[in-house]
Amino acid sequence: MRAKLLEDDVAPTEDRRALLDLMRLWREDAMKHHLYETAIFWGDKVLSLETSAQAWTDAYHLATAFFLTHRYAQAEHLLCSPLRNAAEEDEEEDDGVKLIDISSPARYLAAQCMVRQAKYHDALDLLNSERLEEEKYGPKVPCKDGGIKLASSKWHLRGLIQLRLGKQAEAQQSFVRALSLDVKNYEAFDQLVGGQLLSAREQWEFVQGLEYVAQAGDDGLHQEALQLVKFMYTTRLDKSGRVHAQQAAAARRQLYRLYRLDNNADVLLGLAEELFARQRYKDCHAVTLRIMDLSKDHEAALTVHVSTMVYLDDLRPTLFLLAHHLTDRDSDLAAAWYAVGCWYMASGRYSEARRYFSKAVSLNPRYAASWVAFAHCFANEGESDRAIVAYTTAERMFTQSHLPKLFIGMEHLHQGNLVLAETSLKGSALVWEDDALGRNERGVVAYYKGEYQEAINLFEAALEAADDVQMPASSWAPTHLNLGFAYRRSERYEKARRAFMKTMELxxxxxxxxxxxxxxxxxxxxxxxxxxxxxxxxxxxxxYL
Structure with a gap:
């Protein structure tokens, strides 16, 4: 009967509805089975046959299938062109109605397609066209269905576009807005924290001050879920300083105790980052190995995993094998080429290392570790001028990180440029004043300027900060030495003698x-x-110098 109807092209309404519903089932099952070509084939037929308003939804599903198969131009054309078979019969406009004119999700998907085609300004214009409409859902309003607010996703996409256009300050504000609107938007969190768009102090103030309770509403399940979100985010924040390290450790304990997440890769990553910051490289490597066992080649942990191997000489062969494995598995992964560069840098082959660090940042321009490592290669070769240029580039990319400014100051100090060194080191201190290495370097500047008491204060503060983060005592032998010479210049010989003896003990x-x-x-x-x-x-x- 159905074949006859198709031949005659005069199917009753009920049979046409049944036929379309069956083909939609095929389309949806194909999507679930990752048979995207099949989904596109039947989705196209459904869209051609449907003449009611349901065609808008069918068009959106087909555009989604195009997007998932990287056919961005086709998806954009479908979303931004008139859909005549769904238009009202009395439609007077020549152009007809477009899906992006009536659907907010369609506008978001169209903007995503434009971004993939590097049409950044067009995408930004499309997103900005409905900013007033989406603001009705503020940071203190729970999402109606308990999911993630589309407005938050749109602000995240704005931030990505602004980063591509080099508008870092605007991108930061967009990501802040995205996470404020919906604390569940992890990618906005990762851009702000992992992408170093916020300083350590700003990270803690902002993330701890998000509207977790308000966005959970009165639902007990949502309240518990967002408490879990807060614990997870806390473990990933910057752990400089004793107080922050203790707060992050307390959050991890809660995740272990309440949710049994002691074997979750992302929770363990927070621990690995803390151990790396404390220079406990063997302990850090043990944790990252566990992460790799739990989640093969966990991308977020790869940078820390690779970096620990640089400091552990006995792992040099393992680093070599890992670099080969990563580049063979995915040659478009920035961390893979970072691993190759680290192996060459650890082997003292700095020219080759720079080539691979450059490849890593070409794949991911926001890859902070590779930018800094690239500059380190020049510094290790004694090419201070080129190192300063490279560190300056990293400083422009990561304005909220104190490290590029610190390294610039150290290179100026190595050259004997005390004025420039002091300027850079003070800039680093404005971002993170309690950094132990920064205090040591500022103490060296004060010493060379003849300000011995100021130098003593800074060296003592550096040692106090080093104790706070529980770094190995041997790492700070140079600071004890510097303190001894500052005491000697101040003619406080007994204290100088104790400082020198402590240095020799280490x-x-x-x-x-x-x-x-x-x-x-x-x-x-x-x-x-x-x-x-x-x-x-x-x-x-x-x-020591």
């Missing part, structure tokens, strides 16, 4: 510490002791 072969002690004994008139320490200088090998 690094027995430190020649400058031996020299400092010899100079103190010489100054005090104990010539035999001074000669004995001077003689030890020639046999020591560790030198």
């Amino acid at each position: 690094d027995p072969e430190c020649g400058p510490a031996h020299t400092g002690l010899a100079m103190i004994y010489h100054r005090e008139g104990y010539l035999d002791e001074a000669v004995a320490w001077y003689e030890k200088v020639s046999s020591s090998s560790s030198l």
